Amino acid sequence: MTDVPPSSLPRIAPVLPHEAADEAGVIHRAFATGPYGHVPTSAERRAFEHDTAGRVASGTVLVARREGRVVGSASVLRAETPYSRVAVPAEAEIGLLAVDPGAQGAGFGEALMRASLEAALEWGADALVVDTGRLNVRARALDERLGFEHAPERDAAASNGDVDAVVYRYALQERADVRMRLMRTDEADEVSALVEAAYAADFELSEAYRADIAAVAERARDHQVWVATDAASGMLLGTVSTPRAGRAISPLARAGELDFRFLGVTAGARRRGIGALLVEHVLLLARLRGTPRVVLNTGPDMVAAQRLYEGMGFHRLHAREFVFERPDGSSFLMLAYGRDIEAAGVGAAA
Numbered sequence: 001m002t003d004v005p006p007s008s009l010p011r012i013a014p015v016l017p018h019e020a021a022d023e024a025g026v027i028h029r030a031f032a033t034g035p036y037g038h039v040p041t042s043a044e045r046r047a048f049e050h051d052t053a054g055r056v057a058s059g060t061v062l063v064a065r066r067e068g069r070v071v072g073s074a075s076v077l078r079a080e081t082p083y084s085r086v087a088v089p090a091e092a093e094i095g096l097l098a099v100d101p102g103a104q105g106a107g108f109g110e111a112l113m114r115a116s117l118e119a120a121l122e123w124g125a126d127a128l129v130v131d132t133g134r135l136n137v138r139a140r141a142l143d144e145r146l147g148f149e150h151a152p153e154r155d156a157a158a159s160n161g162d163v164d165a166v167v168y169r170y171a172l173q174e175r176a177d178v179r180m181r182l183m184r185t186d187e188a189d190e191v192s193a194l195v196e197a198a199y200a201a202d203f204e205l206s207e208a209y210r211a212d213i214a215a216v217a218e219r220a221r222d223h224q225v226w227v228a229t230d231a232a233s234g235m236l237l238g239t240v241s242t243p244r245a246g247r248a249i250s251p252l253a254r255a256g257e258l259d260f261r262f263l264g265v266t267a268g269a270r271r272r273g274i275g276a277l278l279v280e281h282v283l284l285l286a287r288l289r290g291t292p293r294v295v296l297n298t299g300p301d302m303v304a305a306q307r308l309y310e311g312m313g314f315h316r317l318h319a320r321e322f323v324f325e326r327p328d329g330s331s332f333l334m335l336a337y338g339r340d341i342e343a344a345g346v347g348a349a350a
Helices: 017-032 043-050 052-057 108-123 137-145 152-158 185-202 207-214 216-222 274-289 303-311
Strands: 012-014 059-066 069-078 092-099 127-133 165-171 178-182 223-230 236-243 257-259 261-265 293-298 322-325 331-340
Touching (some): 012 108, 017 059, 052 059, 059 108, 069 108, 092 108, 108 137, 108 178, 127 137, 127 152, 137 165, 185 223, 185 236, 185 261, 216 223, 223 274, 236 274, 261 274, 274 293
Parallel strands (some): 092 127
Antiparallel strands (some): 012 059, 069 092, 127 165, 178 223, 322 331
């Protein structure tokens, strides 16, 4: 596993059990000093704020830390769980996004929003939704800048006598017939067979390279192994691997770049556009992270892959290509490709 220099955004991580009281304190202070600080806190709301463990059980609670102290929090909740309010089935929602008043203006809110989008993407959610008080101009501006779209048909259901709410939605799935999500542990053997067969069809594999390709379970411990599944049947259609935020999965990536490896499509799913969909997924992930470029290596024999990348706007990075020596003494030129990410918004799917 390779480290890359951190991005300009703060690192976000799941809350730790001993941080529950601090996390609840951040939420209380943030809302008390916000545009709705004058609204009396109901017993139900107070219980929601203090039940960190319950919110974790409904999805995940992400926190931002500064000098080891919790300064921001976001609860990412699955639909149809006890604390979910506006998400419909197959969606996820953000609740209690909060940044300590003394830490506001340092990018923690944006980092929490981006990490929340990625968490929902990992689950395979159709979309991430958030409801924001109409008077919370700063939060609404952030939602809109990141690419969330107003869902006015949901505003009334999210509002109450004290807060006139605005609901925003960010679509995460590119196609209705295919769902992108993280691989489950029990799928590792099937994904391993899938990607090994895909590479063997186009590339002469050494034993060492074959073992590297097939090591899906090991790869998933440090990185993200994504799968494309048929939305109707659940059948695996393809896979691609990316690094966790702040990491790289190959020596190719530099600061400000997201690399990916091991893209493969099942033989039965070819000509369904799954390869392109997997690449679009990586591009979306880069946008969610605010990463300005996606890069990859590929071999000269993988002509179909080269056509795919070039057709999607990738260009050769000649200065980063190198000659790879095989154990038998033969060699080939390892190609490198890159594509810059559009700066506007978080993603085209929104």
